[in-house]
Amino acid sequence: MQIKLLAEGGAMKPGPALSQKLGPAGIPVNQVIQKVNEATKDFQGMKVPVELDININTKEVNVQVFSPPVSELLKKEIGIEKGSGLQKKANSGNASIEQIIKVAKIKLPNLLCKDLKSAVKTVVGSCVSLGILVENKPSVEVIQEINEGKYDKEIKEEKTETSDEKKAELDKYFEELKINQEKLVKATQEESEKKESEKKEETPEEKKK
Numbered sequence: 251m252q253i254k255l256l257a258e259g260g261a262m263k264p265g266p267a268l269s270q271k272l273g274p275a276g277i278p279v280n281q282v283i284q285k286v287n288e289a290t291k292d293f294q295g296m297k298v299p300v301e302l303d304i305n306i307n308t309k310e311v312n313v314q315v316f317s318p319p320v321s322e323l324l325k326k327e328i329g330i331e332k333g334s335g336l337q338k339k340a341n342s343g344n345a346s347i348e349q350i351i352k353v354a355k356i357k358l359p360n361l362l363c364k365d366l367k368s369a370v371k372t373v374v375g376s377c378v379s380l381g382i383l384v385e386n387k388p389s390v391e392v393i394q395e396i397n398e399g400k401y402d403k404e405i406k407e408e409k410t411e412t413s414d415e416k417k418a419e420l421d422k423y424f425e426e427l428k429i430n431q432e433k434l435v436k437a438t439q440e441e442s443e444k445k446e447s448e449k450k451e452e453t454p455e456e457k458k459k
Contacts, residue, residue: 251275253302255286259293259305259318262286276308277339278290281312289313296322320376323353333380340431344419344424347392347401350374352382352410367405371396 253271255262264279272279282302290298299316316321325331328343346377347370352367363369374396377389384392412420 251303251304251306253304255300255302256297257286257290257300259296260287260291261294264292272304275304275309277304277309277410285311285313288314289354293318296326298322317356320353320357320373321380323356324373324376324380324382327353328369328382333382335341340381340435341383341424341427344383344420345377345405346412346420347385347411348409349407350358350377351405355410366408367396369404370401370405383424385426386420390407 251270251271255268262283264283268282272282286300286302290300293315296318297316301314301316303312303314304310318326321333324345325333328345328351330343332344335372350370350373351366354366354373357373358366358369360371361369363372371393374384374392376387377384377392382389387395398407
């Protein structure tokens with residue numbers, strides 16, 4: 251019997267779905283949870299694809315762990331809990347090209363990419379939906395720069411370490427941008443609330459016009 255799960259790294263808890271599958275087979279749920287948590291402890295704070303291979307006769311359970319989705323690795327790498335729900339108005343983080351290369355190297359064996367450069371572009375593409383900037387720029391712009399060869403040196407050397415100086419510059423840029431974006435979002439919300447309030451105050455005669 252095979253069971254596929256998306257488990258919280260090192261912190262999976264018993265749930266009805268798993269109990270319903272393991273119960274009839276006489277497999278102790280807590281024992282399986284313990285095995286999964288041990289196998290995924292290096293991925294704490296991330297959701298990890300896991301496949302359980304269970305021998306119904308011997309009750310033996312084998313746990314196979316796959317690398318987390320690109321989005322989970324990106325969030326872990328730049329230290330955010332979730333992506334931005336307002337990608338066009340607010341960003342969630344600012345990654346260096348070295349951080350992108352690091353994630354691409356981890357995921358390369360699982361991606362349908364011919365080389366690391368293609369994997370880097372795939373990872374940058376995932377930054378779009380999460381609202382993550384790369385090197386202070388929108389992800390779409392960075393993909394164009396990768397195509398033009400701007401980061402060929404870093405990719406060829408497989409650079410995965412960001413200098414403290416560069417990290418500080420990226421953080422400073424993002425903090426300043428975040429303040430401005432929060433002001434913009436707040437102003438937009440206030441404008442929307444004002445229009446909604448004015449709409450409610452309209453008389454029936456005004457609404458007919």
